[in-house]
Amino acid sequence: MAALRDGDFGALQILLKAPSKDAVRQLCQESFSSPPAALGPLAQRSCSGLAVSAEEAEQLVSALHNLTRHVVYRGLTRAEDILRLFPENFHQNLKNLLTKIILENISAWRNEAQASQISLPRLVDMDWRVDIKTSSDSIVRMAVPTCLLQLKIQEDAALCGNNPVVSALTVELSKETLETMLEGLGRIRDQLSAVANK
Amino acid sequence: AADKIHLIPQDFFAELCEQIIQHLNHKIPGVNTAELCQRIQTSGVEINIGDLAKIANILSFLFSTAARNNLSTEELVTTLGSATSTLPKHAVQVIRHVWNEQGKAIAVSEDGRNIVTVGQFVDMKWKLGVAMSSDTCRSLKYPYVTVTLTVADPSGQITDKSFEMTIPQFKNFFRQFKEMASVLETV
Numbered sequence: 026m027a028a029l030r031d032g033d034f035g036a037l038q039i040l041l042k043a044p045s046k047d048a049v050r051q052l053c054q055e056s057f058s059s060p061p062a063a064l065g066p067l068a069q070r071s072c073s074g075l076a077v078s079a080e081e082a083e084q085l086v087s088a089l090h091n092l093t094r095h096v097v098y099r100g101l102t103r104a105e106d107i108l109r110l111f112p113e114n115f116h117q118n119l120k121n122l123l124t125k126i127i128l129e130n131i132s133a134w135r136n137e138a139q140a141s142q143i144s145l146p147r148l149v150d151m152d153w154r155v156d157i158k159t160s161s162d163s164i165v166r167m168a169v170p171t172c173l174l175q176l177k178i179q180e181d182a183a184l185c186g187n188n189p190v191v192s193a194l195t196v197e198l199s200k201e202t203l204e205t206m207l208e209g210l211g212r213i214r215d216q217l218s219a220v221a222n223k
Numbered sequence: 224a225a226d227k228i229h230l231i232p233q234d235f236f237a238e239l240c241e242q243i244i245q246h247l248n249h250k251i252p253g254v255n256t257a258e259l260c261q262r263i264q265t266s267g268v269e270i271n272i273g274d275l276a277k278i279a280n281i282l283s284f285l286f287s288t289a290a291r292n293n294l295s296t297e298e299l300v301t302t303l304g305s306a307t308s309t310l311p312k313h314a315v316q317v318i319r320h321v322w323n324e325q326g327k328a329i330a331v332s333e334d335g336r337n338i339v340t341v342g343q344f345v346d347m348k349w350k351l352g353v354a355m356s357s358d359t360c361r362s363l364k365y366p367y368v369t370v371t372l373t374v375a376d377p378s379g380q381i382t383d384k385s386f387e388m389t390i391p392q393f394k395n396f397f398r399q400f401k402e403m404a405s406v407l408e409t410v
Contacts, residue, residue, distance in 0.1 A: 100362045138359035145369055145387045151399060155406045170410045172403050173341065176372075178386045194384050195341045196374055200407055202344045207404055209347045210397045213368055216351050217390065220366070 029095050033088035034112050039081050040119055048074060053126050056089035057097075057134055064090055096127055097134050104128060143181065149191060150177035172198040227274045229311040235263050236314055239275075240321040243283050246379045247290065247329050252345045253375030254279050257382070280378050282318075289322065290329035296322050342374040345381065368393045 043049050052071060059067050064086050072082035092110070101107050107124045151174070158169040173195065180190040198206065231239070242254045256279055260272045289299050299322050303315065347370060354365040371385040388396060 094359065098359060098361050100360065135360065138357075139363065139365050142354065142357045142359060142363075142365075144367070145385050148386050148388050148392055148396070151396065153399060153403055155403060155410055157410060170407050172407060174344075174403075176384075176386070178384065194372070194374070196344045196372065197341045198344045198403075203400065203404055203407060206344070206347055207400055209349055210393075210400060213349055213351055213393065214397060217366075217393075220351070 029091050029110070030088075032084070033091050034115055036081075036084035036088035037092065037123070038116055038119065039075075039077055039085045040123075041116060042077055043075055046122060049122060050126050050129075052086070053089055053093060053123070054130060056086050057093035057130070058137065059086075059090065061090070092123075093127065093130075093134065096131065097138050100135075102128075102131060146178045146180045146192075148176060149179045151175070152177075170200065172203055174198060226309065227270060228278055228314050230268055230270050231263065231275075231278070231314075232266065232268060233313040233317065235259065235266075235268075237317045237321070239279060240282060240286075240317055241325075243279060243286055243379070244321060244325045244329065246375075247283070247287055248325070252343060253379045253381040254283075255381045276378075276380055279380060283379055285318075286322070286326065286329070289326065294326075296326070299326070342376045344372065345375050346373040347371070348373070366390050 040049055040052075043052070052075075055067055055071075056064070065083065068082040068086040069079065071086065072079050075082060075085075077085070095110075096107060099106075101110075104124055107127055108120060111120045153172060153174045156171050156173060158167060158171060160166060174197075176194045176196070177191050178194060180192070228236070239254070239259060242251065242259070245251045246254050256276050257272060260270065260275045263270055263275070285299075285303075289302070294302065296319055300315065300319055303310065303318070349371070350369040352367055352369060354363045354367065356363050366389075368388045368390070369385065370388065371383050373381060373383050375381050
């Protein structure tokens with residue numbers, strides 16, 4: 026978990042060398058999204074664009090990562106709260122620019138944080154089909170309706186890095202088992218409404 | 224894996240055969256290998272679930288083939304043939320006993336249940352939770368639904384699959400199931 030460190034604000038002032046506001050914006054977004062392990066490569070990619078040394082790039086990227094993640098962690102949404110984070114002598118215009126960029130991105134970043142938290146495998150897709158079994162090697166004629174359901178489940182993204190493992194679970198349901206399922210789902214829905222009304 | 228059969232104590236082996244026969248008779252949806260394996264391990268026997276699953280498959284195939292060919296107990300034991308010399312005595316005894324008692328009852332049912340090509344849904348367990356806080360967001364308040372589906376795979380073994388859904392995903396999930404149910408009604 027990234028915490029703001031003393032040297033971070035000093036490092037942020039390296040942004041004054043950035044060629045444009047868009048470059049700053051881009052770097053903020055990349056620094057937020059990058060996990061700590063990928064900050065090194067990000068710094069290397071950025072140092073030529075910013076005309077800074079490799080060491081400065083590393084300190085900068087790390088500071089941006091810490092600042093943006095700190096804001097998301099604390100759930101800060103108002104400009105004054107973010108401005109208050111900066112020390113007294115920090116460059117005014119840069120402070121305002123960074124605050125503006127953060128506010129623009131804050132809800133997307135919050136969603137990203139929620140989506141990447143640890144969790145059980147997630148449902149990513151669901152397909153179904155209703156069939157009628159008309160015949161088999163043991164029964165010549167019948168008309169048994171049946172449901173085929175395929176769930177695509179993605180393993181915990183945090184564990185798989187950039188190659189999430191998606192497994193498919195194919196399940197057959199009869200009328201009875203489908204009823205059981207619906208009953209269970211109905212209860213979840215009732216609970217949700219009860220919780221929402223509190 | 225057949226040589227691992229001698230590791231399984233007689234009473235557990237009997238229970239495994241019983242479950243397999245009951246599954247073939249459609250009395251239970253599947254064989255709970257995971258649970259049985261855990262109990263065998265707790266009793267001090269070192270067997271892993273993969274081997275137990277293979278043994279269950281072999282026995283299931285044995286019994287279902289015997290049922291299809293209407294084998295008597297003696298015929299079954301004869302078919303085991305050369306295998307009986309490598310199978311431990313108690314295993315052959317259990318197979319003979321179980322077949323004698325219940326083998327003939329394995330009837331080909333008239334309702335299409337024994338056409339198993341995909342997993343069969345057995346049960347669903349659920350939980351509605353709210354993630355309060357995480358290392359990325361101190362105040363998360365993120366509701367989610369966790370579901371565990373119990374499925375009997377085509378070989379009759381029961382497995383659990385758990386996954387999470389967001390609330391919008393859950394609502395869609397529910398809607399799809401209602402769709403499926405109404406289609407099943409009209410078909």
